[in-house]
Amino acid sequence: MSVTDATKINMAIPGYKIDQIIGIHSGSFLIAAPTFLSSPTTATDNFTTGFNDTCLFQGIFSVDGGTSWNDFGSYKPNLSTPAQPVLQTVTCQGWVTPAGVFQAYAQNFYDNVHATGTAYTVDYKVAFLAKDDQNAITPIPTNEILNYLSSFNYQKIFASDTFANGGSPTVVAHNLGYVPKVRAWGTSTLGSPFISGSMLSYDWFGGSNFNVKIDTTNVTFDAITGYGTVNIDYRIYLDS
Amino acid sequence: MRLLDTVRSTLTIVYIWIARMIIPKNLAAAGGLDGFKNYSAASFSVNVPTQNLGAADFISFTASTPLNNSNSISQVQLQYSGLSNDYYIMNGIVNTFWNSGDYEIESYYYFDGTNLNVFTVIANQTAGIITIPDITINCRGFLFIAPF
Numbered sequence: 001m002s003v004t005d006a007t008k009i010n011m012a013i014p015g016y017k018i019d020q021i022i023g024i025h026s027g028s029f030l031i032a033a034p035t036f037l038s039s040p041t042t043a044t045d046n047f048t049t050g051f052n053d054t055c056l057f058q059g060i061f062s063v064d065g066g067t068s069w070n071d072f073g074s075y076k077p078n079l080s081t082p083a084q085p086v087l088q089t090v091t092c093q094g095w096v097t098p099a100g101v102f103q104a105y106a107q108n109f110y111d112n113v114h115a116t117g118t119a120y121t122v123d124y125k126v127a128f129l130a131k132d133d134q135n136a137i138t139p140i141p142t143n144e145i146l147n148y149l150s151s152f153n154y155q156k157i158f159a160s161d162t163f164a165n166g167g168s169p170t171v172v173a174h175n176l177g178y179v180p181k182v183r184a185w186g187t188s189t190l191g192s193p194f195i196s197g198s199m200l201s202y203d204w205f206g207g208s209n210f211n212v213k214i215d216t217t218n219v220t221f222d223a224i225t226g227y228g229t230v231n232i233d234y235r236i237y238l239d240s
Numbered sequence: 241m242r243l244l245d246t247v248r249s250t251l252t253i254v255y256i257w258i259a260r261m262i263i264p265k266n267l268a269a270a271g272g273l274d275g276f277k278n279y280s281a282a283s284f285s286v287n288v289p290t291q292n293l294g295a296a297d298f299i300s301f302t303a304s305t306p307l308n309n310s311n312s313i314s315q316v317q318l319q320y321s322g323l324s325n326d327y328y329i330m331n332g333i334v335n336t337f338w339n340s341g342d343y344e345i346e347s348y349y350y351f352d353g354t355n356l357n358v359f360t361v362i363a364n365q366t367a368g369i370i371t372i373p374d375i376t377i378n379c380r381g382f383l384f385i386a387p388f
Contacts, residue, residue, distance in 0.1 A: 018275030024387055058313050058386075068353040069309050073332025076350040077359050085300055085361065087348060091332065125388045127313065130273070139273065142387070152277040155384065179327050181315060181382065206331025213326040214317065220326070239278060 016156035016238055019056075020130040023049060023140025026123070031090070031106045033119040039110035040088075042193070044103050049128060051100040051137040054199035056185050056233060059104070059126035061092035066123055073203020084113045092122050093207075095198040102126060105193060131199075131233065132160055155181065156238040165230040170221040174236050179214050181237040184221070189228035196228070205230075276384040282307045288362065288375040293343065298363035299372075303379050307356040313384045316349040318358060321376040330358075342370050347377070356381045 029045040049055065060069040063076075070076060072093045078086035088109045096102050106122045128140070158180065163170055165186065174180060184202045194200060202212065210222040224230045286303035293299065316330040328334045328347075335346045347360040358379045364370050 020273040021275060021387060022273065026388065060309070060313065064353075068351045069311065070350050071314055071332070074350050075333065075348050076352070077348055079359070085359070087333075087346065087359075087361070093332075125311075125386075127276075127386045127388070152385070154275045154277055179317070179380075181317075182329055183315070184329075201331070202329070203332035206329070207333055209335040211334055211336065212329040212331070213324075214329065215326050 016158065017160075018154040018156060019235070021127050022051070022055065022130050022134075022137060023128040024126065024142055025049075025102065025128070025140070026125045027104060028121060028123045029104070029106070031108045031120050031122055033117040034108050034110040035117055036110055036112070036115075039117070040107040042108075043106050043122070045122075045124075047102045047104075049096065049100045049102055049140060051128075051134075053100050053135055053137065054096045054098055054131070054187065054197070055100075055134060055137075056129035056131055056199065057094065057096060057102065057126050057201065058129070058183070059092075059094055059124055059201070061104075061106075061122055061124040063090050063120040063122055065121070069125075071203070072124075072201050073207055078111060078114070081113055086111050086113050090120055090122075092124055093201060093203055094124075094126060095194040095200045095204075096128070097195045098197045102128070103194070103198075132162070158236045158238040160233070160235040162231055162233050165221060165224045165232045168223050170223075170232070172219045172221070172234065172236070173217060174219060175217055176238075177216050178240045179216060181239050182212060182214055182219055182234060183237075184212055184232055184234040186224070186227075186230050186232045188230050190226075191228070199233075274387055276313060276386060278382070279312060279385045280307060280383040282356065282381045283379070284381070285376055285378045286358075286360075288360075288372065288377065290372060290374040292369050292371050293362070293364040294369055295367050296364060298361055300359065300361045301377065302360070303358045303377055304355045305379075305381060306354060307351075307381050307383060308354055309351040309356065309383060311388055313386045314351070314356070315382045315384070316356070316358065317380045318347060318349075319378040320345060321378050322374050327380070337365070339370075342366050343372060349379075349381075
């Protein structure tokens with residue numbers, strides 16, 4: 001078919017922003033077996049992004065050679081003794097320092113029920129995302145496709161912002177009429193085990209019983225204590 | 241100049257105008273960068289029937305769905321229907337206390353190679369017998385394509 005009338009052609013411009021992946025990284029490191037008296041053992045792995053700044057990120061890890069992958073902060077319970085499930089096993093989390101260094105951080109807990117401690121090789125993969133106020137950076141070169149393709153159903157950002165957490169729960173209205181997907185991160189001035197001002201994945205706070213609740217109208221962030229001054233970055237997606 | 245060439249030139253001008261004037265404002269992918277793509281989703285649940293729990297006793301339940309996370313980013317939300325209408329984002333774990341701290345609910349989610357599992361423990365935090373109400377743990381699991 002020939003195009004004969006340019007006025008009949010429309011160009012679709014997306015009305016919502018999407019996450020911008022500015023780099024990916026895969027790494028692997030060892031974590032020693034814990035004992036009853038030295039639990040958990042910890043281990044870190046560093047990667048310099050070159051951004052010279054924090055950024056957002058999301059990652060997955062595996063401790064079984066890549067057979068199964070779990071998100072940062074997750075634990076795979078040991079249910080081999082059903083009457084006494086072991087909940088805290090081994091996990092991997094991460095943060096990005098103000099200097100732009102991503103640090104993967106694993107914790108390996110001693111299994112008191114079975115009286116065992118196991119060493120693991122922690123494989124991890126992380127995708128780095130631009131903050132809303134990200135300064136000029138050079139994305140990390142990669143062999144993977146990082147180009148936007150309109151044929152995919154991208155997660156669309158309905159709302160995003162930053163706020164200082166503390167004192168009381170923070171309620172953010174979205175009024176979408178359904179339960180949307182939400183991601184969140186936060187910086188902390190605590191300074192340990194991460195460097196003060198680092199960008200943390202929310203599992204740091206979730207693992208300390210500070211939750212994010214969503215209903216058809218609002219997103220509610222628990223007030224976080226014990227992490228110093230915390231600033232939350234959140235993204236509410238249009239996607240249900 | 242043929243008509244098609246004229247159209248192409250017009251389209252090019254229109255495209256450049258749009259790209260310069262509109263894309264930086266509305267399209268985060270102006271730099272051509274990728275985002276997360278919706279790939280797969282599943283809703284699944286497990287019911288916890290009302291029952292008594294003795295002092296310091298606990299019960300556990302698992303909700304599973306055949307969602308395999310071989311190489312992607314995921315997110316799980318869950319709702320304790322019967323206690324709240326809210327959905328919690330599972331950042332590794334979700335830990336909550338109910339009925340003035342009488343009982344604690346802790347949920348974990350993990351992939352085991354073939355399934356997405358949400359494992360939940362409900363524990364009595366009192367020194368006496370308590371009654372747990374009927375709770376349905378509704379879970380929503382999402383996989384996103386990441387450029388790993």
